[in-house]
Amino acid sequence: MIASQGQYSIVSEYAQGLQIDFEDLDRAVDLIFHAAAQQPFVGIIGTDDSTMVLATRAAIRLGLPHNSVESVNLTRRKDLARIRLLQHEVNIPEFRLLDLNVSLAEQCHDVVYPCVVKPVSLSASRGVIRVNDFSELQQAASRIEKILAREERLDAEVRAILLLEQFIPGQEVAVEAILYSGDLDILTIFDKPDPMNGPFFEETYYLTPSRLPEAIQQQIHQQLEAACRAYGLLDGPVHAECRINKEGVWMLEIAARTIGGLCGQLLRFGTGYNLEELVLAHARGQRLDICRQDEAAGVLMIPTPEAGLLKRIEGLLAALAVPLIEDVNIQIREGYELVPLPEGGQYLGFIFARGEHIAEVEQALREAHACIKIVTAPLWKIKL
C-alpha cells in the first residue's frame, strides 16, 4: 500500500492508496494504524528524507521492525550527526556550528579556509557552499539564510544555525547499501569522476562499478558500518557520500533511505533484483544474495545550466542515438522554472548508459550530454 500526500493514488486505480498529511504526523500514524487493521503490513518503508520519521513512528505503533527515532533523526540533522560521529571517532571534517543570531566575525576569527558552509537540515546539496575567506563566508551565510526563510516546514532551531566545516579535497563516491541487523551489505559504490570543488556541489556523473582499489573500498565499508553503528541505525537502506584522499576515507553524509531521483535504476544485480526488490525483501525479513554483474553502468544527472524558464531541450534524439545510451529521461516540463544550486534542488533529467567497460560508459554519457542544448528564457519576477 502506498501512503502519500496526493489526493489521488499515485499508482493506477487497481492499487489502493492512503492519503495522509505529512504535516500532521499523529493523524498520519493513526491512519496507517487503522489501514493495517484491514490489511496487516509486514514492514513500513519511508521513501525519502521527509517520510523517514513518519515511517519509523508508524512501525513503532504497529510493533514492526524499525530503526530508533533517535537514529533516524540524526540522519536528518547534520549538526547532531557530526557531534555523534565525532564522539565515535568516525573520520569526519573538523566542524563548528554558527549561530545566525550572533555576529559571524565573533564566531569565525580562528577559522582556517577553505571551508564548506551548509544548512543543518536540507538535502540534495541545497545551500551547501564552499567559502575561501571570511567575506565569502558572510555572503554565503546570508544566501543560506534566505533559502531557509523560504522553507515552510523547518523548525525555528534549524533556521538559526549553520554548519561550517573544513573543505575536504579528494575523490568523491556515493555508496548504496542495506543494513541487516547492523550488518552492512554494500550494494554498490558509485564513482563521481568530475572534481567537485565548489562553490556549489551539483551532482553529475555516477559510474559503477567503482574503479577504486579493493583496499579503499574495504575502508569505505568499515567507515560506513562504524558510522551507522554510531547513529544507532540497524536496518534498512543507507545512502552515503564519502571523500577519499591520502589521509583516508571521510564520511560526509549518511541518509537512511535509498538513492534519490532515478539513479536507483542503475542497480540491477546479477540475481535479477533491482533496488526496490532488495528493499522490499529486507522489509519482509529476507536477505537476498547479491551477485554482482560484470558490466558497467552510469548516469548523468543533467546539470542545470542557468536560471530561467525552460523553453525546450534540443538534441534528445541525437543523445539517445549515442552507442551505449539506454535512456534519456527529462523530469522538468517546458514552461517550468529552472533553479540552479544552491537555491534549487530539482533534477532536470537523467541520461543512462550501460556497457562492458566503465571508461566507455563515461565517454558515452559525455558524448550524449554534448548533444543536448537546454534553451531557457529569462524570468522576471514582479515583487508586489
Ligand code: ADP
Ligand atoms: P546534502 O545532504 O544536501 O546533499 P552534503 O552535506 O551531502 O549535503 O553536501 C553536498 C555535497 O557538498 C557533497 O556531496 C560534497 O560534494 C560537498 N561537500 C559537503 N561537505 C563537504 C566538505 N566538508 N568538504 C568537501 N566537500 C563537501
